[in-house]
Amino acid sequence: MKSYEMLSENFLKEVREWRQYLHANPELGFEEFNTAKMVADILTKCNVKVYENIANTGVVGVLKKGNSNKSIAIRADMDALPMQELNDLRYCSINNGKMHACGHDGHTAILLGAAKYLSEYGQFDGTIYFIFQPAEENKGGGKAMVEAGLFENFTIDEIYGLHNWPGRPLGDICINDGSMMASFDIFDIRLQGVGSHAAMPHQGKDPIVAGAMLVNQLQSIVARQISPLDSGVLSITQFESGDTYNIIPEVARLKGTIRAFNEDVRLLLKQQLIANVESLEHTTGVKGVLDYQDCYPATINDPDCANEARHLAKLAFGEDKVFSDVLPTMASEDFSFMLNNKKGAYIWLGVDEVDKPSTALHNPYYDFNDNALPIGIKLWISLAEGRLKL
Numbered sequence: 001m002k003s004y005e006m007l008s009e010n011f012l013k014e015v016r017e018w019r020q021y022l023h024a025n026p027e028l029g030f031e032e033f034n035t036a037k038m039v040a041d042i043l044t045k046c047n048v049k050v051y052e053n054i055a056n057t058g059v060v061g062v063l064k065k066g067n068s069n070k071s072i073a074i075r076a077d078m079d080a081l082p083m084q085e086l087n088d089l090r091y092c093s094i095n096n097g098k099m100h101a102c103g104h105d106g107h108t109a110i111l112l113g114a115a116k117y118l119s120e121y122g123q124f125d126g127t128i129y130f131i132f133q134p135a136e137e138n139k140g141g142g143k144a145m146v147e148a149g150l151f152e153n154f155t156i157d158e159i160y161g162l163h164n165w166p167g168r169p170l171g172d173i174c175i176n177d178g179s180m181m182a183s184f185d186i187f188d189i190r191l192q193g194v195g196s197h198a199a200m201p202h203q204g205k206d207p208i209v210a211g212a213m214l215v216n217q218l219q220s221i222v223a224r225q226i227s228p229l230d231s232g233v234l235s236i237t238q239f240e241s242g243d244t245y246n247i248i249p250e251v252a253r254l255k256g257t258i259r260a261f262n263e264d265v266r267l268l269l270k271q272q273l274i275a276n277v278e279s280l281e282h283t284t285g286v287k288g289v290l291d292y293q294d295c296y297p298a299t300i301n302d303p304d305c306a307n308e309a310r311h312l313a314k315l316a317f318g319e320d321k322v323f324s325d326v327l328p329t330m331a332s333e334d335f336s337f338m339l340n341n342k343k344g345a346y347i348w349l350g351v352d353e354v355d356k357p358s359t360a361l362h363n364p365y366y367d368f369n370d371n372a373l374p375i376g377i378k379l380w381i382s383l384a385e386g387r388l389k390l
Contacts, residue, residue: 029135168350
């Protein structure tokens with residue numbers, strides 16, 4: 001019998017209570033003050049050394065046993081989303097306009113449960129770093145923690161992260177070699193034309209027509225500039241201009257996003273976007289001004305770390321529950337900043353019950369499946385004990 005198979009119902013009841021408290025008290029990125037305090041208090045009670053206020057609200061717990069210099073880090077994100085919860089739950093969000101709709105309450109509770117167990121019963125030789133990260137949702141908390149000296153201040157050998165994954169059966173553990181999630185960039189294009197009466201368009205420079213041309217040109221980049229064997233997305237998500245029937249406006253704005261797994265593809269998409277915006281004035285007389293933001297790199301697993309994680313997961317859960325060839329997603333994740341600085345792997349944990357599929361992430365009716373809590377805890381225990389084997 002593996003040690004973690006002895007997780008008691010009282011133990012799991014406490015972890016569920018943590019998760020549901022977090023769900024009821026969501027906090028947005030870099031505002032996770034109550035969440036961070038709860039995390040720090042629980043870690044302290046578990047005799048885990050606590051470091052607080054890393055990248056504002058980040059927390060790192062350090063647990064050492066034995067004499068080995070080997071180490072492993074495990075990361076959970078803590079922030080919620082700026083949306084109104086529509087669930088009718090006993091533990092529904094009490095913070096208006098804020099909701100744990102991506103399962104970060106579950107990720108945090110899982111890592112706290114693993115820390116509690118490993119502190120009391122863990123059989124390992126080395127150091128485990130429990131990283132509780134703020135602001136994953138579009139605010140780059142992972143980058144902020146790296147820039148705050150995460151890997152300079154803590155001697156971490158390798159790092160792992162987890163995300164619940166609706167659409168996969170409960171207990172599925174997905175760990176690819178290489179790509180898991182795409183890079184994420186955003187852009188804002190301001191098209192400056194010349195306004196005119198709608199009945200006299202020849203007297204102006206129409207930014208709407210120019211914008212429509214640009215949208216079509218941009219869609220051809222992926223179709224004709226990117227190899228069919230590569231993956232890339234360039235999506236226009238906003239097109240704004242004008243406010244009346246009989247005036248051709250002076251300005252239009254386009255906004256959108258670029259996604260890719262490969263850095264060369266990411267750069268090519270960006271370069272082609274810039275070239276198309278710059279050439280627009282020559283063909284239409286409408287000047288384009290581009291504001292481009294490089295946001296998150298792609299989340300790419302280290303093959304050796306992914307292989308080790310799969311091996312340990314198979315020992316814990318069986319070969320039929322561990323997958324190495326799942327399709328990556330064009331969604332993004334700022335754990336990529338950590339993987340860009342330290343070898344490791346990102347893991348998806350299936351959460352769908354046979355008779356009750358999970359609601360999609362970022363949906364106002366989403367709720368983390370508490371039946372996934374013991375699976376996530378066991379996964380982290382098996383990984384930590386396996387990588388820091390006595």
